[in-house]
Amino acid sequence: MSLAPGNGPVQITPEQLRGRIHELAAKIREDHQGEEPHLICILNGAFMFFTDLVKALDMPCTLDFMQTSSYGNAKQSSGEVKLVKDLQFPISGKHVILVDDIIDTGITMNYLLHYLQGRGPASLKVASLLSKPSRRKVEVPVEYLGFTIPDAFVYGYGLDRAQFDRNLPFITSQGDD
Ligand SMILES: O=P(O)(O)OC[C@H]1O[C@H](OP(=O)(O)OP(=O)(O)O)[C@H](O)[C@@H]1O
Numbered sequence: 001m002s003l004a005p006g007n008g009p010v011q012i013t014p015e016q017l018r019g020r021i022h023e024l025a026a027k028i029r030e031d032h033q034g035e036e037p038h039l040i041c042i043l044n045g046a047f048m049f050f051t052d053l054v055k056a057l058d059m060p061c062t063l064d065f066m067q068t069s070s071y072g073n074a075k076q077s078s079g080e081v082k083l084v085k086d087l088q089f090p091i092s093g094k095h096v097i098l099v100d101d102i103i104d105t106g107i108t109m110n111y112l113l114h115y116l117q118g119r120g121p122a123s124l125k126v127a128s129l130l131s132k133p134s135r136r137k138v139e140v141p142v143e144y145l146g147f148t149i150p151d152a153f154v155y156g157y158g159l160d161r162a163q164f165d166r167n168l169p170f171i172t173s174q175g176d177d
């Protein structure tokens, strides 16, 4: 699903978020019949998407949390991913879904996929609410994608603007300078 393909501001309403997240949950459920997927939230930005996704999932699953940082308060990636918090539980033999809010350069998700592949998951997939393909520096596979957006700095619904605005119930790029 592609949004705001022109030069206008990106606006994704609570209703659009809810609808798309229910579609993603249905697809995850369909792809994991007879399995108990292990969903990993990539903090901080993914916290709201993760919460709504797992509430909509309606199947047995387990959860864990990791934290990475590469932007700090900046609007450009430092290019270096800091692992702030590692997983609590082993993933060996599990059907793992990494859940993030946005894939921009792809550097964070590429780092995580390489880091976790070595721990022997039965499968390792990616769910991301947003993707900015025009900014990609490293290609990463995204099995469950909410919205493709143009190259604009977005915030709200978990994503920050210098750590503020994560609590907005919608995503926007309006008013950004
Ligand atoms: O594809 P990339 O260019 O690597 O960007 C994507 C990453 O950037 C953001 O994290 P950030 O490092 O800003 O930490 P945060 O989630 O705590 O805001 C976002 O949550 C992704 O994890």
Ligand SMILES: Nc1nc2[nH]cnc2c(=O)[nH]1
Binding pocket: 071, 102, 104, 105, 152, 153, 154, 155, 159, 160, 161
């Ligand atoms: N808040 C925010 N964080 C990001 N991390 C990578 N891209 C973005 C973005 O557009 N907005």
